[in-house]
Amino acid sequence: MKAVCWYGTQDVRVETVDDPHILNPHDAIIKVTLTAICGSDLHLYNGYNPSMKSGDILGHEFMGEVVEIGPAVTSLHIGDRVVIPFAIACGQCFYCRRQLWSLCDNTNPNAAMLEKVYQDSTARLFGYSHLFGGYAGGQAEYVRVPFADVGALRVPPEFNDEQVLFLSDIFPTGYMAAENCTIQTGDTVAVWGCGPVGQFAIQSARLLGADRVIAIDRFPERLRMAQQYGQADVINYEDSDDVVDRLRSMTGGRGPDACIDAVGMEAHGTTLAAWYDRVKQSASLETDRPIALRECIYACRKGGTISIPGVYSGFIDKMPFGAAFGKALTFKMGQTHVHRYMRPLLELIQRRAIDPSFLITHRVPLSQAREAYEMFCNKEDSCIKVVLTP
């Protein structure tokens, strides 16, 4: 089959590889009908995850048709059309039973390796480095899905793939980011990053009752999308001297009630602090650039919430923890517990409260994945979200 494989920093190739097989009793094989490139893939693409190996198959946002099932799979049938959550969860452990699916104890075959770094091991992810399980991903014609009963969401025929694909990751991710803000009447939510995750966070904050959403980015097309689909007020941080001051003045001096960092470890910045992070990161003295996160902490009102869907992987530096402590902020973060949100969000789509396909700016065949990665990474051609068809 054809698959998108990682070979090094900014080096992905579409290669011919073996078809996947059932390896464990709860596995299923899915014939992929639609897949997407995620901002999280860019961290791998840009070489920020040291546990990638040449030839790893990428991709954790995908859907398709069940073509083979293992002997222990009970709820799926050949021919079912399904969306698969990006995190793999067993459904049986302490964490799964408490709906904390992305913290699953039992799905990381390289658990000992992750424990050396984090002291704990969490759910493994498709196509996401050996630290996180080394699992072959779904930017391919076929993919093996472990614990298929637990994860797969069967989708009704009335929806096309583009409407439901993002239930695999970014819609739940944006939604959980907004839910983590415990939004109250009158709340203002500020969202750093208007990529796919930011866009869903913005719309979800609205759906959850935010009075006002302020979106921050530097790409006009992304800010326009936030205005058009999320009725957000926007800040282009390249046009404003100081984002924190700007947010303060937009909120009567209080600061936003909740701040969402939908940027993560590869934040871009023009300030002195940003250059500091860049230099340290390239010298491997810091693994992540927490530019947006620092701004979140300074901007947030006292007693407010910082919600962090943006991915951090290692160590960050110069955290204004005194400000966070002094202002008694609440921090919520983590990989999304996708399984928890798939059904409720499918209902939102069914009720026409949202149509996730608004996000797609580019549709390309899987064979052009290399070009698609480059375009999405460099934000060329106003690219916001690429879907790939095998």
Add this chain to the structure above:
Amino acid sequence: MGDNERLLVSLGGAALLLRGLKRGDWAGLAAAAAGSGLLYMGATGRNPLAQAFGIRFVETRDCGRRVEVVKSMTINRPAAELFAFWRDLRNLPRIMPHLRSIDVITEKRSHWIVDAPAGFTAEWDAEVVNEKPGTLIAWQSCDGSDVANWGVVRFAEAPGGRGTEVMVELEYEPLAGTAGVALAKVLGEEPSQQVEDGLRHFKQIMETGEVPTVEGQPRGPQPKTVWSGRLVPRSTVAPSRIISLRKTRYLS
């Protein structure tokens, strides 16, 4: 630390250091750090790693030093079920891949064959010396064992419906001296790591019915030069060398 042991440790340390630096990633850095630690230990005869790696040496009357491993894990199943799985010793190779086989000879006595570091094997007879259904199983190796060992696994109800806390305590005489333990530990074939991996597999099988794996999945074509990942390839160790190593170990 004996001279031979020092040499072994230095060589292993240098290999790890080089291998780690070559990899240039986190795991590589860890290996490099461990490697330089072993070099230090080889050069000075001191053992800063023992503590860092959580290895406890126990002085004994007869044979110098022993190693004690204590690991625990919470498993979301009732104690009786976990006890029953473990007490049927033939199940253990399913959760500890380094256990080549366990033959149950009588109700109490069994024969164990394990894969030891760097392609060697070790064998012994063991006897269950104490058992309380649903609570504990204790065993001990019999005279003439390759690796003298003693252990107990305890099952205790975890609070608030969290299942069962399983604790394994193991004491053994390491193969090729204590430094062999540190070296093997870094290479991933040391009993403490094996016990931990074994407990994890136990948990995975009891909670989900399978051990997660990525062995056998597809991947892209491989570039030609890749590090093989093993200092001594298993297949190159001739059986005669295994026997001679055993002999020299008893002589020294």
